[in-house]
Amino acid sequence: MNLPNLTHIDSELDRRHFLGATAAGAAMTLGAGSLGAAPTEVKANDAEAKPENLVADLYESLTPKQRESICFGWDQTDERSKDMPLRLHVSNNWRITRPGVISPFFTRDQQEMIEAIFFGLYDKQWHGKVRQQLKDDAGGYGKRQSIAIFGEPGSGKFELVMTGRHLTIRCDGDSTEHFAFGGPIFYGHAARGFNEKPDHPGNVFWPQAVKANKLYEMLDGKQRDEALLAFEPAESEVHFQKEGKYPGLAAAEMSADQREHLTGVLDTLLEPYRESDRKEVHRCLKQNGGLEACSLSFYETGDIGEDKVWDNWRLEGPSFVWYFRGAPHVHVWVNVASDPSAKISAEG
Template sequence: MPEGFPTIQSSLQEMIMNHKDRSGCSDCGSVDRRDFLRTMGTAALATAAVPMLGNSVFAAPSPKSGAETVAAELYKSLSDEQKKAICFDFDHELRKKINANWHITKPKIDDSFYTKQQRAMAEQIVRKVTSEDGFQRLLKQTEYDDGGLGAYSMAMFGNPDSGKFQWTLTGRHLTLRADGDSVDKAAFGGPLIYGHGEEDTKENLYHYQTKQTNEVFKALDAAQAKKALLTAAPGESAVQVQGAAGKFPGIGVGELSSDQQQLVEATLKVLLAPYRAEDADEVMAMLKADGGVGKLHMAFYSNNDLNKDNVWDIWRVEGPSFVWHFRGAPHVHAYINIAAKA
């Protein structure tokens, strides 16, 4: 279990009691990603820092996967009025837009607009696109940030009975997708967002990820660290994949020793552990096909070093088809985009 998780559990009630209205996140901006390609999934194994996900054989999600099966049932249960409000063509531009604080559709899951059974199915989809640890963190994050999962909204793109289809959940500090591999050569069905309205300290639900990536930084020698540590980070939503010709910040993982590269790979698995194994496996398979961990770069940013402790709260992992941008100050916004460039 990541360090700090019991503290998070014990202090959650106090955090919620002290919670102020955070719906107006001034730095949660919108970015139109019409040319985004599909995102790739994530890790199959967790290290000792997180619960084990198992050693499953690579398999991308399919229309028959657990989350997609429930999403298809949910779609069939929708009335004409509900479909008019939350259903779109698969290629609608809203599927390709990303924002750290927005709702694609107006009805919220807990609204009377949905039946009790439909609300339960929405929760089941979320459970099935995450690992157990990831699901529990997500529940805590949504409770802290906006009063619970019921305050978030879902949208449907396409038709599960006749081709490509995607279920999408949006709200404060969260974008999740289930698409059964409808978007070609992209993990997760497109860019994902996660976050938490608490600053990136031990109280934050995702601070363990910063601690893990900083283990890589601590393993660097002086020359490597100088190359990896930069001052100003790019915009948090600047996560369009660049392809093999791209220019990536920080130090190339291929420049590191074999044991340092193994630590990077273990770190990726920690980052991917909140998601279901099918997505995690797809990400790792796509990364391998793209040349492996050695094609990635890692950058750490000295700006906004919370507590001035040299634990770098803003970091980025990037390669030809992989972008993971984590901004921990003043609170966590994280963007993932893993996809093949056209």
């Protein structure tokens, strides 16, 4: 099967309005696409409303022509992922396939299922913030996003990937071995323009950096010297490093109250996502020494306003990378797995 040529999303936004509706055959409520409407909600503990079940329903509803455009083999590669499966590729702004999720390519019922799958991957308390981010960065939900399905639901291995500007998110039903979230993910926000102010007004993800910087304030002078580095690594450098000491201040060298705050930082990072994905991250961490095996780094470069509130920082361990880039606006790269040898494809 030939993949379509993949290109970065162009800057012209599609302004069509997407009206939410009830997804056919699923127990959920879809919010309207405009801000202020009730956000999408997938009922907790309702097996029929699980995003994975909806991926199976969506797959069954696709015509042969649709499958040719958005469905691929489990280990399909392309020019971007090179020798890695495309389903393990991550970028800050890309289309994994050409059809938009609210384009005429999909029927109305299919559009509704895709929206329910997407919002089902997030904690319902974050649905409004996710819609705000999409409005600011892409003109709203569905305006610049596309999907691909790898493998076949019911065969044991399948995954849906949705991409767009400041977005790579996955729904895999735990069929992707080793990885939390089904593989590397990306999120970001440019709330009020490309170059944000020091306090990042309106940025829904900036509180994550505020939480991390409060931990920096708790460090003594020697700890700050270890934690604060001059230069950050390349943006998409989120592959796992060889075992050993990771850059920055080791959590094992923190005091009990500092480690407790670090746990709170992790909780804040995981807050947007559904419970099953949060639990998977914790399982992956536990298998590789927990947070105690990780290190925390802050970077002098990219300090917007030179206020020493570090916009760029990184939490890293044997098979854990959460890389927060707050300059010039928020880009966050996430790669978490149970196996430190697990490999991905990343492009900045």
